[in-house]
Amino acid sequence: MSEQIGVTGLATMGASLARNFARHGHQVVAHNRTTARTDALLAAHGGEGDFVRAETMEEFVAALQRPRRVMIMVQAGPATDAVIDELVPLLDEGDVVIDGGNARYDDTIRRAAALSTTGLHFVGCGVSGGEEGALLGPSIMPGCSAEAYALVGPMLESIAAVVDGTPCCTHVGSDGAGHFVKMVHNGIEYADMQLIAEAYDLLRLRLGMTPAEIGEVFAGWNAGDLESYLVEITAEVLGHVDAGTGRPFVDVVMDAAEQKGTGRWTVQSALDLGVPVSGIAEAVFARALSGHAEQRAAAQKVLAAPAGGGADIEDRDGFVEAVRQALYASKVVAYAQGFDQIAAGAVAHGWSIDLGALATIWRGGCIIRARFLDRIRQAFADEPDLTTLLTHSYFRDAVADGQEGWRRVVVEAARSGIPAPGFASALAYYDGLRAERSSAALIQGLRDFFGSHTYHRVDRAGSFHTLWSEEGRREITAR
Numbered sequence: 001m002s003e004q005i006g007v008t009g010l011a012t013m014g015a016s017l018a019r020n021f022a023r024h025g026h027q028v029v030a031h032n033r034t035t036a037r038t039d040a041l042l043a044a045h046g047g048e049g050d051f052v053r054a055e056t057m058e059e060f061v062a063a064l065q066r067p068r069r070v071m072i073m074v075q076a077g078p079a080t081d082a083v084i085d086e087l088v089p090l091l092d093e094g095d096v097v098i099d100g101g102n103a104r105y106d107d108t109i110r111r112a113a114a115l116s117t118t119g120l121h122f123v124g125c126g127v128s129g130g131e132e133g134a135l136l137g138p139s140i141m142p143g144c145s146a147e148a149y150a151l152v153g154p155m156l157e158s159i160a161a162v163v164d165g166t167p168c169c170t171h172v173g174s175d176g177a178g179h180f181v182k183m184v185h186n187g188i189e190y191a192d193m194q195l196i197a198e199a200y201d202l203l204r205l206r207l208g209m210t211p212a213e214i215g216e217v218f219a220g221w222n223a224g225d226l227e228s229y230l231v232e233i234t235a236e237v238l239g240h241v242d243a244g245t246g247r248p249f250v251d252v253v254m255d256a257a258e259q260k261g262t263g264r265w266t267v268q269s270a271l272d273l274g275v276p277v278s279g280i281a282e283a284v285f286a287r288a289l290s291g292h293a294e295q296r297a298a299a300q301k302v303l304a305a306p307a308g309g310g311a312d313i314e315d316r317d318g319f320v321e322a323v324r325q326a327l328y329a330s331k332v333v334a335y336a337q338g339f340d341q342i343a344a345g346a347v348a349h350g351w352s353i354d355l356g357a358l359a360t361i362w363r364g365g366c367i368i369r370a371r372f373l374d375r376i377r378q379a380f381a382d383e384p385d386l387t388t389l390l391t392h393s394y395f396r397d398a399v400a401d402g403q404e405g406w407r408r409v410v411v412e413a414a415r416s417g418i419p420a421p422g423f424a425s426a427l428a429y430y431d432g433l434r435a436e437r438s439s440a441a442l443i444q445g446l447r448d449f450f451g452s453h454t455y456h457r458v459d460r461a462g463s464f465h466t467l468w469s470e471e472g473r474r475e476i477t478a479r
């Protein structure tokens, strides 16, 4: 299949995607606001395929055959709106505009609605995999109508990563569905990296291992159930030595994690949906804490460490294995929470999202690609109505098998004063989920006491209120 596509926005991602399309035999009409970028792309890679150079937006649109397919790869936010505003008057009914940037899903819903009034199709397309993925095969999450997918789906599938013969691209749902799942994908990525960082910190501070030694541990883990891109590159980063100083690379990097926003958006959306994504939230907050340099400097001087928390761990191999178990179990929780959020978002926005298909397209191309995703795909294939991944037999048993190690790590972290918010909150979520009675009954009692908020009883239907200030504290049926 050889088709034609226009790509506008030729920075890191756009240039790589344009090359990917060209390498797959598609003709690429290339455009960028600053023409120097277009020329640089064509000078360096023009020989890789059939490129057409466009200097102006008018030239760009004129070079495309109808129905035109235009992919926008510019900075998310106002820049995307500016490009859409410039494009729309030049396009014709039936043309397709694909936004491959990291747009907020609510912006995508707004843009899809606006463009539908002009007769244009709009595809809010999540693209994961960074520069390398964009070039060699990303995971692609398009949100659009079935009609629009028929026009662009095959082309997108042709450049996506492929796992077991299946392209990592699926029609996720309508309008904002693609960007919504890309957002949650990034949120899960935050949680995954936080857990990896906690595992590293515990091995370093509790066992005194060097970064290179820990890198070898991660390389070993990558040969097992934890096999994933992020664990693989953790081994690489930890093994890297800074050329200038000869010190481990990780020791010369400032310990303040930055963020572009998708993790924060995920948590904001989860709060609105009422879905506890504690793993992602802890990861976002841990990054925020890492960046509060002044507070950290002030606290370091005065806040007490635990007394006697640092006794040597004799069973070193056992502790390394416990950290592996904590990492795996906490990861299961973070993914279960992320999939819960996608399910809730689908209900709230009327999207029909196939969670198993999503796990399938995240097996390759994207940053969270992992052997683990195949387990998730299988879980949804076994039980399409699974209420939480944690109850599927594979994950239930995997977490049960690792829970002693997980608990040991959380206790050890607390006792020795090493922050492990990801491991600890995942364990609290697990225990909260399996608790027969939750402490929320008391919260309901307190709410009724101070605010007459009423409560339900375990033994009778209806809403009740206790007259707390009356002698005898009579219970009445509430409206």
Ligand code: NBP
Pocket: 008, 009, 010, 011, 012, 013, 014, 032, 033, 034, 037, 073, 074, 075, 076, 078, 079, 082, 083, 100, 101, 102, 103, 127, 128, 129, 130, 131
């Ligand atoms: P950037 O996000 O750095 O954006 C640079 C591009 O936006 C350039 O082509 C620039 O044109 C163009 N642009 C801007 Br800024 N304002 C514009 C305007 N008002 N009108 C027209 N063009 C404008 O590029 P990127 O890192 O390649 O990312 C592209 C998109 O892909 C973003 O939405 C990003 O969030 C998303 N994404 C990035 C990654 C990644 O790993 N980097 C992964 C997945 C998705 P100029 O050359 O004329 O300044």
